[in-house]
Amino acid sequence: MADEQPRHLDASSLPLGRGDTGEAVADLQRRLGELGFTGGDPSGVFGDATVQAVRAFQADRGLTVDGRCGAQTWSAVVEAGFALGSRLLYRKTPMLRGDDVAELQRQLSRLGFDTERVDGIFGDQTTTALMDFQRNAGLLADGILGRRTLDELERFSIRAGASGLVTPLRERLAVARGSSDLRGRRIAVAEPGGFATGASAVCRALRDAGAAVALSFSHPDPSRQAAEANATGVDCLIGLVLVPEVSSCTTAYYRGFRYESAASRRLAELVQGDLPAALGLADGGIAGMALPILRETRMPAVEIQLGTPELVIPRTVELARVVVDALTRWVGAAWE
Secondary structure (H helix, E strand, C coil), rough: CCCCCCCCCCHHCCCCECCCCHHHHHHHHHHHHHHCCCCCCCCCEEEHHHHHHHHHHHHHHHHCCCCCCHHHHHHHHHHHHCCCCEECCCCCCCCCCHHHHHHHHHHHCCCCCCCCCCCCCCCHHHHHHHHHHHHHCCCCCCCCEEEHHHHHHHHHHHHCCCCCHHHHHHHHHHHHHHCCCCCEEEEEEEEEEHHHHHHHHHHHHHHHHCCCEEEEEECHHHHHHHHHHHHHHHCEEEEEEEECCCCCEEEEEEEECCCCCCCHHHHHHHHHHHHHHHCEEEEEEEEECCHHHCCCCCCCCEEEEEECHHHHHHHHHHHHHHHHHHHHHHHHHCCC
């Protein structure tokens, strides 16, 4: 096991897109090829085949599909290159991320050690779950996944077989706790800028329904939004984003690493069921994605992506009504 990260591109090299050339493009092509996303462009030339390879990778990883390699896509490419056992895993700052972390979380959850969710981020809860496993296995509980701990984890996993994850059960129980309506529920509302009127309308409607709007803010960095929500300990996060280039609305929820947030998906279904008609937009459906605002929050979260701003902005009252109604049904009914 190595305690190393692969080299990263200099931030000035990003984004990479059609027409770019050089070593940075060659590095991206090599990594994509190792992951099974191959193209026919010459090495170091970002042509149509590389665009298609990037688009296929983005679709597979639940990212925004645009065929360009920005910081988010590059990070996902790097993370995808880690296999469980290829490096030491432990809690550090910044937190380790990768497919190996996600596989560790999946195996721990199958054994009943709750990592909160399978998000590929080695945070505090993953550390606690790993230490609990180590204690139960008679190992030094240091929260480090080294060779001996990995061997024991694989041995226990083979013995346990294909049991279900404990993580979705915890998430569902968290939603079921509390009142059967929105009274006392702590909801965060976030938008990246440009739609403060919509966020304000949703906040007012939530307060009228008895919810405690614990956090309402505009910030362009979705990771910052997620960190603020986590620090405040809200029950749910609603993200609002205007997407001028489309004419539909879509509600996204967390899905990644062969895992999805069942609670977030159900909320997305409830929102999306009424929103297109209320706003006069085409129905873009729900989408399981690994966007930072969805992946990095520790509570159920959805991002409502709204096209045709000239139609949406005058209808913020209708938007707020749909969101509050969906949340009320979400917390008040049993669901599978």
